[in-house]
Amino acid sequence: MIIKRRINLSGILLALALAFGPALLTAQSLEEKVTIHTLKNGMTVLFAERHGAPVFSTLYGFKVGSVDEYPGITGTAHLFEHMAFKGTPRIGTKDYEKEKALMEKIAQGGREWSVELAKGEQGDAEKIARLRAELTKLEQEQKAFIVKDEIDLIYSNAGGTGLNAGTGTDQTMYIISLPANRFELFCLMESERIRNAVLREFYVERSVIQEERKQTTDAVPTRLLSELFMGAAFIAHPYKNPVVGWASDINSVTLEEAQAFKQRYYTPNNCVLAVVGDIHPESAIPFIEKYFGDIPRGEDPPPFRTVEPKQLGERRVRFEFDAEPQLMMGYHKPNFPSKEDAAANVLAYILTRGRTSRIYKDLIQDKQLAVSVSALAAFPGDRYPNLFGFNAVPRFPHTVEEVEKGILEHVERVKTEPVSERELQKVKNNLDASYIRSMSSNFGIAMTLMEYQLLFGDWKLFRTYRELIAAVTAADVMDFAKTYLTPENRTVAYLVKKAKAS
Amino acid sequence: MKRTATQVTTAITFALLILALPVLGQRHPSELSSPPPLSFKMPKPVMFTLANGVRVAYIQDSELPLVWVLGYFRGGSLFEPGDKAGLAQITATVLRTGGTKIRSGDQINEELEFIATTIEAMGSAEFMTVTGSALKKDFAKLMEVYADLIMNPAFPQDKLDLARNQSLEAMRRQWDRPTQVSNMLFQEKLYGADSPYGRRATPATLTAIVREDLAALHKRFFSPANLMLGVAGDVSADEVKATLNRVFKGWAKAKVDLPEPAPLTERADGTIYYAYKDTPQANLYLGHLGVRRNGPDQYKLEVLNNIFAGGGFTARLMKELRSNRGLTYGIYGGVMDGRDRGPFMVASQLKAAQFVEALGIIRGIIRDLQTQPVTDEEIETAKNSIINSFVFNFEQKNQVMSQFMTLKLQGFADNYLDTYIDNIRKVTKQDLLDAAKKYMDPDKMIIVVVGDEKRFDKPLASLGTVKSIDLKALMEAERGPQK
Numbered sequence: 001m002i003i004k005r006r007i008n009l010s011g012i013l014l015a016l017a018l019a020f021g022p023a024l025l026t027a028q029s030l031e032e033k034v035t036i037h038t039l040k041n042g043m044t045v046l047f048a049e050r051h052g053a054p055v056f057s058t059l060y061g062f063k064v065g066s067v068d069e070y071p072g073i074t075g076t077a078h079l080f081e082h083m084a085f086k087g088t089p090r091i092g093t094k095d096y097e098k099e100k101a102l103m104e105k106i107a108q109g110g111r112e113w114s115v116e117l118a119k120g121e122q123g124d125a126e127k128i129a130r131l132r133a134e135l136t137k138l139e140q141e142q143k144a145f146i147v148k149d150e151i152d153l154i155y156s157n158a159g160g161t162g163l164n165a166g167t168g169t170d171q172t173m174y175i176i177s178l179p180a181n182r183f184e185l186f187c188l189m190e191s192e193r194i195r196n197a198v199l200r201e202f203y204v205e206r207s208v209i210q211e212e213r214k215q216t217t218d219a220v221p222t223r224l225l226s227e228l229f230m231g232a233a234f235i236a237h238p239y240k241n242p243v244v245g246w247a248s249d250i251n252s253v254t255l256e257e258a259q260a261f262k263q264r265y266y267t268p269n270n271c272v273l274a275v276v277g278d279i280h281p282e283s284a285i286p287f288i289e290k291y292f293g294d295i296p297r298g299e300d301p302p303p304f305r306t307v308e309p310k311q312l313g314e315r316r317v318r319f320e321f322d323a324e325p326q327l328m329m330g331y332h333k334p335n336f337p338s339k340e341d342a343a344a345n346v347l348a349y350i351l352t353r354g355r356t357s358r359i360y361k362d363l364i365q366d367k368q369l370a371v372s373v374s375a376l377a378a379f380p381g382d383r384y385p386n387l388f389g390f391n392a393v394p395r396f397p398h399t400v401e402e403v404e405k406g407i408l409e410h411v412e413r414v415k416t417e418p419v420s421e422r423e424l425q426k427v428k429n430n431l432d433a434s435y436i437r438s439m440s441s442n443f444g445i446a447m448t449l450m451e452y453q454l455l456f457g458d459w460k461l462f463r464t465y466r467e468l469i470a471a472v473t474a475a476d477v478m479d480f481a482k483t484y485l486t487p488e489n490r491t492v493a494y495l496v497k498k499a500k501a502s
Numbered sequence: 503m504k505r506t507a508t509q510v511t512t513a514i515t516f517a518l519l520i521l522a523l524p525v526l527g528q529r530h531p532s533e534l535s536s537p538p539p540l541s542f543k544m545p546k547p548v549m550f551t552l553a554n555g556v557r558v559a560y561i562q563d564s565e566l567p568l569v570w571v572l573g574y575f576r577g578g579s580l581f582e583p584g585d586k587a588g589l590a591q592i593t594a595t596v597l598r599t600g601g602t603k604i605r606s607g608d609q610i611n612e613e614l615e616f617i618a619t620t621i622e623a624m625g626s627a628e629f630m631t632v633t634g635s636a637l638k639k640d641f642a643k644l645m646e647v648y649a650d651l652i653m654n655p656a657f658p659q660d661k662l663d664l665a666r667n668q669s670l671e672a673m674r675r676q677w678d679r680p681t682q683v684s685n686m687l688f689q690e691k692l693y694g695a696d697s698p699y700g701r702r703a704t705p706a707t708l709t710a711i712v713r714e715d716l717a718a719l720h721k722r723f724f725s726p727a728n729l730m731l732g733v734a735g736d737v738s739a740d741e742v743k744a745t746l747n748r749v750f751k752g753w754a755k756a757k758v759d760l761p762e763p764a765p766l767t768e769r770a771d772g773t774i775y776y777a778y779k780d781t782p783q784a785n786l787y788l789g790h791l792g793v794r795r796n797g798p799d800q801y802k803l804e805v806l807n808n809i810f811a812g813g814g815f816t817a818r819l820m821k822e823l824r825s826n827r828g829l830t831y832g833i834y835g836g837v838m839d840g841r842d843r844g845p846f847m848v849a850s851q852l853k854a855a856q857f858v859e860a861l862g863i864i865r866g867i868i869r870d871l872q873t874q875p876v877t878d879e880e881i882e883t884a885k886n887s888i889i890n891s892f893v894f895n896f897e898q899k900n901q902v903m904s905q906f907m908t909l910k911l912q913g914f915a916d917n918y919l920d921t922y923i924d925n926i927r928k929v930t931k932q933d934l935l936d937a938a939k940k941y942m943d944p945d946k947m948i949i950v951v952v953g954d955e956k957r958f959d960k961p962l963a964s965l966g967t968v969k970s971i972d973l974k975a976l977m978e979a980e981r982g983p984q985k
Binding site: 085188206216218393395425 | 674
């Protein structure tokens with residue numbers, strides 16, 4: 001799951017490019033358009049030339065997401081992503097030296113305040129109020145030296161669009177599109193941010209994120225269900241934590257913790273940049289070298305250790321809420337690139353994509369037990385073994401139990417009866433076409449290139465994905481279902497409507 | 503834009519200098535030399551009319567082996583009977599899923615999905631829209647099915663039942679999301695529950711719809727002279743003409759009569775509508791009527807909206823409520839246009855414990871715009887942003903086509919895009935002050951808030967007349983008896 005700095009952009013914008021499979025036809029032409037350039041400090045830059053309108057889109061990501069957090073600092077990858085818009089020692093300030101002195105005091109005061117807040121009910125209310133008041137005073141003093149949201153201001157003046165960022169389980173990415181004559185501006189701005197983001201207005205932004213969590217999770221039944229589900233499906237691996245973080249952690253994470261997190265992961269050697277549009281790499285690379293070249297290489301991020309233990313039996317969880325019922329279920333499985341992941345992608349399509357999919361025809365169109373059922377082939381992330389599963393919305397008066405039973409009948413059928421050749425071919429035709437369609441926007445191309453390079457180390461793996469999908473047979477789909485879609489490997493979560501009070 | 507050899511040399515020289523400096527030796531962006539001019543020719547679709555009166559907009563795009571089709575029929579929910587609200591949307595849905603006299607809906611699904619071709623239909627306020635997309639090799643197939651669907655839909659009973667059941671379930675669930683509830687109540691209070699602009703489909707109006715209504719609506723709107731069809735993609739003009747003439751052969755002309763809905767009247771009177779819901783934030787919609795589309799002050803309002811709410815983090819609402827105070831994750835609004843009049847509105851999900859304070863700040867921001875000129879920096883940034891990002895309207899050819907069609911259908915002048923930048927450039931600080939006075943009235947605004955008043959900083963009654971809306975009662979009245 002990806003959450004964004006800004007409000008309510010279309011979900012499509014940041015849908016993982018991995019959902020698309022490439023077509024051999026245009027895979028060839030994309031490969032011809034791509035230039036790769038690696039800086040001495042380890043940063044990788046990918047260009048794809050498209051000389052239509054005089055514009056370009058950029059997308060760069062760091063291989064760090066909520067999966068790299070630990071208890072107490074959940075939500076920090078996302079929090080830092082917000083902080084990356086607050087400027088640098090050059091941008092966003094009228095007098096950085098004066099600000100620096102104030103920010104040291106703010107860091108200290110904020111820490112004391114956060115420690116007291118973290119005590120929850122046991123916290124000293126009077127002390128909390130006093131510390132908050134002192135912090136507010138310091139924040140007011142700093143305000144005199146701040147140029148408000150200057151990153152936004154500069155890009156707006158330049159005609160930039162889509163300035164945004166997103167944090168997911170696996171990665172954090174930054175996005176801006178600009179007119180083609182602003183490439184140097186882009187290099188200057190982003191190299192400054194990567195080199196030295198200044199965490200101004202930290203405690204105000206923390207409050208924004210508290211509101212973000214309420215708006216996008218606590219008031220949204222589907223998101224609450226997903227949180228509960230993930231917590232049950234994973235018992236050890238940090239995929240169990242929500243990207244936005246737990247409320248208690250958002251309420252108490254400190255400026256220093258965010259800074260330390262940034263220093264550990266925001267290194268050029270942990271970064272991939274994709275530039276797509278009306279840009280010539282030969283004239284762009286000197287600017288890249290000039291601005292990004294001397295950012296010091298950092299230590300490689302610490303090795304990831306936690307492996308989710310094998311699930312030993314079915315897990316079932318439920319919660320009551322003032323909302324109509326929904327259900328979510330999932331099974332552990334291997335991640336990309338693997339034969340199993342490819343089979344999962346094909347199966348998800350056969351079961352629920354489009355009006356000719358098996359579950360749509362049966363449960364939605366004919367029996368009308370549900371209004372929507374979506375199979376997900378790989379969630380919540382791709383860096384580590386993940387889940388195959390379903391989201392489903394029953395139709396009144398049908399229940400989550402009936403819908404679950406209906407879905408499971410289809411899962412069982414796949415184990416005993418091979419999927420048809422026509423179904424397999426339909427999926428492959430559609431994955432090919434989706435890929436071609438994703439090539440019609442600069443941003444779509446940037447996403448594909450950046451993600452494969454960042455998460456799997458080679459942008460050309462987009463072709464591997466196609467090859468894996470093309471090789472999937474009916475027997476592979478059946479093997480996948482038999483091996484992974486078993487009751488003991490399953491987690492099911494229900495949201496049920498709160499019984500009426502009185 | 504091409505970068506010249508000179509610039510590359512300069513870049514290298516700078517790179518050498520920079521390397522010798524400490525890390526903070528980078529420049530501020532304002533120190534960059536001004537960028538080379540952007541040369542840009544606006545791509546323009548061509549228009550032609552078929553013998554039966556269908557107007558066609560076409561633009562070639564041979565980058566990828568794809569074709570997009572976009573058809574607009576005038577007519578939509580504004581013209582449906584009030585006691586059958588929801589008819590336009592349901593007609594669109596069943597037009598697509600129900601198949602034709604010679605192809606069943608299920609057969610169409612099988613044929614199209616196998617070749618990754620899509621056709622979808624929807625009913626909006628003013629238009630019935632049918633879109634399609636295919637690989638170029640399947641263009642003829644796409645158009646054959648497309649034409650058959652819009653000319654000869656079967657509207658079978660089972661697909662009407664399916665569409666209705668799906669909509670009824672969506673209605674049951676619309677009460678689950680506080681943001682959606684506050685928006686729904688705002689539309690109703692702003693335009694009036696009986697107005698075609700403010701009424702909404704309910705279980706009762708959906709249940710009243712029968713097959714004959716779908717056929718009648720289809721007959722009324724789906725006529726060749728009432729269609730504007732766009733084609734973009736890797737097909738030649740000749741192929742488009744030949745294909746369209748073939749697939750639309752025999753489509754009889756009919757006169758389309760769309761009586762204009764009764765004009766809107768301002769109903770906003772400063773009332774606060776409060777609906778209790780156990781939810782952590784205060785879900786706010788406020789405003790009154792805005793302006794008619796394509797009006798004399800449209801460019802002034804575009805710049806004003808950018809400064810007020812539309813320009814992301816450079817806008818006053820976002821800067822003050824989110825960035826300076828941390829009271830919300832997002833806030834947007836502006837003086838919007840519409841066929842009759844759009845809304846002037848602000849919407850946000852706000853921190854409950856400071857809701858009344860936030861409301862005061864929003865009012866203050868509106869009053870400031872009416873009493874003080876904006877700063878030079880603000881108007882410059884807003885104009886620069888609009889002007890310099892103009893090229894992004896032309897990034898994709900199918901987007902160029904749909905923009906071209908929308909402007910034509912909504913009565914904008916043919917040279918609208920050619921003169922747009924100049925018109926924005928002309929806007930002055932005085933214009934913005936005048937527009938804010940003319941189009942915003944903070945005393946008249948209705949305020950719709952969904953949340954739990956016990957969590958607010960002050961009682962709502964301290965702000966003015968409060969009318970409570972009982973959501974549970976409303977929901978149950980709309981849903982009817984449940985088992």
